[in-house]
Amino acid sequence: MIHQYQNNGYNIVLDVNSGCVHVVDQMGYDVIAALNAIHPEQTASTIQTAKTREAIKAQFENTYEPEEIDTVLDDLAELTEAGQLFAPDTHEACIQDVMKRKTVVKALCLHIAHDCNLACKYCFAEEGEYHGRRALMSFEVGKKALDFLIANSGSRRNLEVDFFGGEPLMNWQVVKDLVAYGREQEKIHDKHFRFTVTTNGVLLNDEVQEFINQEMDNVVLSLDGRREINDRMRPFRNGKGSYDLIVPKFQKLAKSRNQQKYYVRGTFTRQNLDFSEDVRHFVDLGFQQMSIEPVVGDETDPYAIRKEDLPQIFEEYDKLASYMIQREKEGKGFNFFHFMIDLEGGPCIAKRLSGCGSGTEYLAVTPWGDLYPCHQFVGDEDFLMGNVDDGITKPEIADEFRCCNVYSKEKCRNCFARFYCSGGCMANSYHFEGTLHDAYDIGCEMERKRVECAIMIKAALADIGEESRQA
Template identity: 30%
Template sequence: MTTTLQVQPHNYRAIRKGDRQVLLHVPTTSIFELDPAASDLLGLFESAPAVSADDIQARFDGRYTPAELCDSLSDFIDLGIVAPQPKHYEIPARVVERSPLKTLVLTLTTGCNLGCSYCYREDLTSPKNSAVMDYQTGTRSIDLLMEEASENERVGIVFFGGEPLTRIAVIRDLVEYAEEKAAAVGKEVEFSLTTNATLLTDEVIDFLDTHRFGITISIDGDQAQHDRHRRTIAGGGTYKTVAMRVKRLLERYKSKPVGARVTLASGNLDVAGIYKHLHDELGFFEVGFAPATAGPDSPVGLTRDELDTVFEAFKVLGREYVSEAKRGKRHGFGNMQQLMTDLWMGTRKVLPCGAGVGLLAVGTSGKISLCHRFTGSELETFGDVENGIARDSLSQFMTRAQAPHGACQVCPARSLCAGGCYHESYSRSGDPFLPTFEYCDQIREWTAFGLEAFGEIALANPAFFNGAVEQRSALQ
């Protein structure tokens, strides 16, 4: 009986530019440029349901040496790109008994001075009625971070809310404490926050600058776009105040580049126009976009047609990014920069993010949550700052999270997605482990677009990526 091999399309993506071909190995997120023999051999497998040794000899006898063909075939077999029958890479779940902390998010308040229509927080309220983290809970949280950081020489503290700048006094005190504590244990500490910008005064800006905060501003575009969903508690627009504060921040802030985070909610889909306003006109270093986190019946969530519109617009900006990258220029489209960084660094995800394995969040009362999106939610917590991390329950959660859904095993985007955001899944279905299938088609298409873009840049200007990764790290 003649042995045949079948191509395994779920284990790779390939893109050809002229006579050169780049291949992404999905299970490991490794990228290869194929030589002519490997490229033509792959083409044979893609053109037939099964290929035998006789088929290879008949096609390539006299064109390539047996050694060239055997080397290429051996590589394809080892990578699972061809196999006698369907082959799926199964990465065994790793028991996460203890993962050194690198980042701790401190939820300083459940209060916010805005009333954005799409806010995901279950416990959000006004500043007057908010629950707040007191100084003692904050310092104990920092102690926990330093204790659990283990060999990590650099740690990060993220101040979150509600609106964290409503608690600027405690931020000042906790920064002083954290710097002293870090110095005492021989670590470096970095700070960051996401803010709606309404409370940025010169004094606050100078304080953040002195301590080299990484700053992200929540802003959704020009006045009409921004004010559609980001309004005051009383219902008034906020753009004029935010734009004024942003301009002052960008003039005065020198220690790090400042990024913008845009939430795309229903009716606010002009990605190109938003980018142009925020990057070209206001002057943000980088602009990143995210669909609103919303349940299936939410009026602010994006429909399937709206998601298609968004991802098509992403491709338009992505093509601009590629054009600039080929010339050695930086483009400020954050989503594309992240995708290129993941491909360049060979990111391979068995978990969708670092929540629970390097990052945790502390709520106002001191309870420990998986990430900042879950503080104040109904999802289980994992200990508290007085008694420490509940290792057993957190380990069980992370072990379960590594079990791939059957549909994910054959998905060519699985190594860059790993099922999607826990909180997005929780918001939509009540189950943090259920993949966000609503985005699957777009994620696969976006990944394929990213691979084509990566290959085009890599072939035209491979030196671009080293600088691009360094530029992105400047935002952290």
């Protein structure tokens, strides 16, 4: 399977099944497109046949010289022989092994607080209540959750725990106590906990910062960008904006972590489709690790992204990609989460096929100890899998998630981005299509664009590196 596109002056050819990326001249780009049109499952031998060669030469008789076409075809046949172009799909044969994997939990999202001190207008958690009641997780429930994780983690040594909400800092003492308990258990069970916390920053202070820097492998800082954008969507319950209070705290925390192991994480909506300006604002504030996610909402929500917004969103991603390249040339680069892509290694094949592991490797725990496949299913009783006292009592839910992969979704089978998004968010699929085995179409369109931009950035950075070596 071949995917071709042109972006920022680059002619890019992605061989989907091998993962190989080729940056080619216009002739190579055109000839590959012609070969793909003749047959999308070319082999080295079919490319070399006289019939194929004559067909390609006839198609470009007024554009390229026959001898030049012969040279290009020879090169393409060589790449195909090496498995780097027109590669067959060998991954589907692995899917049965992936589906047979046992449930080995490696990560928990601890809903340490079903309460929040902000009133974000797009919050899927209903200001922390998750379709239920306000509550803070007790130490006893959190302790049982960590015990459950250890008991169900098999031979995995590295375990991940995200303190989530609502707003986790509203239950700060329990966070600290659970980290201390986890450190004790590490020594007993030969495990290592990687703790993270997601916070809106309202309660962030020097004592909290010191603890975070000592114990948290990562921290996610919620901020939507420019003051007017952030305060429109992320106000206090009295309507007052949160920007002026939290930004200095976030700047201080990022600096104290040497601009590493954190993310400033924003959300863009229909009301700020010019979100590349919010990324620029993050850069101006001194941040180097950032992400701005598209909001997910029902079409009836005034802030929800609609299909007609996609052209502008694509343009914004292109602007952002060009800006990142410019900053890199100036020696002032930064990381944007959705453009971080590994073209050489990347996730293992199981992860590429089946995604985030929600419902099997990753679970969410409510303040009272109920287990759900992930934070976006919390409150939906159809997805209540068990609790920290009894463990997983409905393994059939895990089985359903385990069977969800890029080959169980028709929309994914022929999508060039399938091995990068791994089928997309199952919660979005369920909430928009009523099944785990589908896809949220608007989200898919944006993901495809992000993948294209990310690959183009890699090509541009390779050029920058080559220029530096020749200088």
